[in-house]
Amino acid sequence: MKKYCFGVDVGGTTVKMGLFDVEGTVLDKWEIPTRTEESGKNILPDIAESIQKKLCEKSIFTEEVAGVGVGIPGPVDKDGNALVAVNLGWGKKAVSKELTELLHIPVMAGNDANVAALGEMWCGGGKGYNSIVAVTLGTGIGGGIIIDGKILNGFTGAGGEIGHIHLDDEETEACGCKGHGCMEQYGSATGVVRLANRKLASSDKPSVLRDQEITAKSVFDAVKAKDELAMEIAEEFGFYLGKGLAIVASVVNPELFVIGGGVSKAGNVILEYIEPYYKKYVFPGSLDTKFTLAALGNDAGIYGAAKLVLG
Numbered sequence: 488m489k490k491y492c493f494g495v496d497v498g499g500t501t502v503k504m505g506l507f508d509v510e511g512t513v514l515d516k517w518e519i520p521t522r523t524e525e526s527g528k529n530i531l532p533d534i535a536e537s538i539q540k541k542l543c544e545k546s547i548f549t550e551e552v553a554g555v556g557v558g559i560p561g562p563v564d565k566d567g568n569a570l571v572a573v574n575l576g577w578g579k580k581a582v583s584k585e586l587t588e589l590l591h592i593p594v595m596a597g598n599d600a601n602v603a604a605l606g607e608m609w610c611g612g613g614k615g616y617n618s619i620v621a622v623t624l625g626t627g628i629g630g631g632i633i634i635d636g637k638i639l640n641g642f643t644g645a646g647g648e649i650g651h652i653h654l655d656d657e658e659t660e661a662c663g664c665k666g667h668g669c670m671e672q673y674g675s676a677t678g679v680v681r682l683a684n685r686k687l688a689s690s691d692k693p694s695v696l697r698d699q700e701i702t703a704k705s706v707f708d709a710v711k712a713k714d715e716l717a718m719e720i721a722e723e724f725g726f727y728l729g730k731g732l733a734i735v736a737s738v739v740n741p742e743l744f745v746i747g748g749g750v751s752k753a754g755n756v757i758l759e760y761i762e763p764y765y766k767k768y769v770f771p772g773s774l775d776t777k778f779t780l781a782a783l784g785n786d787a788g789i790y791g792a793a794k795l796v797l798g
Contacts, residue, residue: 490552491506491507491551491552492507492508492556492793493507493792494555494556494789494793496557496599496602496603496792497521497534497560498599499523499560501520502518503517503785504516504541505792506541506545513786519537526578527576527580530575530577535590538592554595554797555590555593555792555796556795558596558789558792559596560572560574560598560599561575561598562598563582563597564643566583567595568584596795597640597791598640600630601631601633601640601647601791603788604619604638605794606783606790606792607745609790609794610794611787612780612781612782613745614782618739618743619745621781621787622745623747623781624747624749624757625676628671628674628675630648630650632741634739649731649735650669650674650675651671652731652735654669654673673724673728676702676703680703680706682720683696683701683717686720692716693716694715695714696709711753725763726764729763729767732761734768736773737769740773743776743779746758746779746780748781751781755780
């Protein structure tokens with residue numbers, strides 16, 4: 488009888504890990520450093536050692552474990568091979584195969600954003616829905632697409648890269664992907680700062696933002712205080728996000744968008760700016776798609792990784 492599973496979320500600085508029962512209750516969670524030196528050769532052995540220690544600590548037999556799920560920051564193919572993970576020092580790496588051999592427990596791997604989306608569907612903001620798009624508004628914009636309860640990986644594992652939908656032909660600054668006018672340049676935390684700095688430079692309106700460090704948080708705090716210039720920045724943010732997500736919806740027709748990441752900590756105010764533009768641009772067949780905020784925070788990855796092995 489399988490009683491347990493592990494979820495592993497591999498980041499560039501730390502590896503977050505969780506022990507779950509098969510119903511989705513987290514029984515323990517912890518972190519270990521991500522040792523990226525020497526092309527990340529120690530990462531998987533470190534994960535295996537940490538899981539083995541936890542099995543001993545909890546007196547759990549390997550036969551009781553359904554599997555280990557792993558979220559990787561980069562594209563992952565259907566066989567659990569990381570195609571490239573620059574932040575980890577990896578080129579192509581057979582994550583599922585290598586970790587299975589180290590642990591003698593079944594291992595499944597997936598892209599970290601897709602896995603986090605699965606976590607939100609299972610136990611977070613998307614609970615009760617089967618077709619969702621999870622949008623992470625952090626330093627960049629990540630996306631995870633779940634259709635009928637299954638991750639949409641795409642041919643090379645690069646499905647869900649919604650942050651790089653092209654939205655503006657006039658953009659002169661380059662995105663991190665080397666393109667220009669990507670959604671990420673306007674809706675991420677760094678994107679909000681760019682919009683704010685441009686607005687402050689082009690307008691002489693008074694604003695509390697002129698007297699403080701510009702961050703996504705300071706912008707949306709000013710929005711909540713009804714600062715006129717900040718509200719104009721939020722309108723622009725909402726335009727790009729609403730239009731971009733309307734494009735996504737026209738392709739995958741989700742029941743729900745779950746908005747997470749650092750920018751989402753501003754709360755429902757961000758949805759108030761996104762939804763009107765979404766409704767303006769979306770194909771009528773997806774007009775009733777709902778929006779909500781993510782609920783699992785930084786734990787979404789370990790929840791989704793655990794769910795990966797449960798099917």
